Amino acid sequence: MAWLVVAYLGSLAVLLVSAFWTTNSFTGAVVHxxxxxxxxxxxxxEVFRTVTVRTVGVALLVTVLCAVLAVPLGLYMAKIASPRTRLALVVAVTTPLWASYLVKAYAWRVMLSPDGPMSWATGYTPGYGLVATVITLTYLWLPYMIIPVFAAFERVPNHLVDASSDLGASDLSTLRMVVAPLVFPGIAAGSIFTFSLSLGDYIAVTIVGGKTQMLGNIIYGQLVTANNQPLAAALSIIPLAAVILYLLAMRRTGALENV
Structure with a gap:
């Protein structure tokens, strides 16, 4: 707790304070x-508002795509696959987490390039831009959604599914009324990772985004290129506030109480 307060909350406090400082127009030095x-x-x-809307939209879209991909895979891994297949899938899902972030991002840059493997195989590639950013971020953060969803499906008692079937419910009704409420906390937990990580990312969009701008690389540009630390700190408050609001929204659903 002491480390959390000093290293994390302390740095956030300094960030918030520095947002209200200014810079010397001639030297660029921070003036208190x-x-x-x-x-x-x-x-x-207007530019910052446009980038903010785009960034939040990308983070939400990545979260939805990760959930759409993770739910059927998590269901199969937990309830259908044999123990050997389940182990193989768990290894397949977790192994990319050990690979370098940059290696994975640049691999997608190669895949999505106009002369890359996707163009050879399908005759089409989205190229570099917003679509490429969404695809890359979805791939990067998908394991963070699959793991909690898989764990949530594993915790669903099989006798509840059997009882629902015995009472005449169809498979779809059982999934909707019995399984979904029990699995939703896992989806909510995974969505916190995918949303917050996508919201703060600034490397993937630099590699595959082309001219696309997101809040992360805008903040990085203000801090490193423009040497305007106070404005970078002020912009950093936006994703911080968005994450806090998202956590409060998840808490209001009651999902996080059961995670």
Missing amino acids: TVTGDNVIRAVTD
Whole structure:
């Protein structure tokens, strides 16, 4: 708890404070003069608002795609696959987590290039841009959705499914009324990872996004290229607030209480 308070919450406090500082227009040095200009600009600037909407939209889309892919795979792994197949699938899902982030991102850059394997195999590739960013982020964070969903399906008692079938419910009705409420906490837990990781990502969009801008690389550009730490800190408040709001929304569903 001490490490969390000092290293994490302490750094967030410094971040929030530095958002209200300014910079010297000539030297670019940070000036500890309190001003709200950076926060106002981060909220009202049309470019920043457009990028914010795009970033939140991408994070939500990646979360939905990960859930759509993870639910049937998690169901198969937990309830249908043989023990040997289940072990093989668990290894297949977790092995990419040991690979370098950059290796995986650049692998998708090769896959999606105009002359890459996808173009050879299908005759079509989305190229570099927003679609490529969504595909890459979905691949990168999919294991973080599959693992909690698989664990949630494993915790569903088989006798509840048998009882539902004995009472005349169809397979679809059993999935909707019996299994889905029990698995939803796992989906909610996985969505927290996929949403927050996509929201803060700035490397994948740089590699496969082409001219696409997201909040992460805007913040990085302000901090490194423009040397404007206060504005970067003010922009960082936006994804932080979005994650907090998302957590509160998940909490209101009651899903996190059972995770």
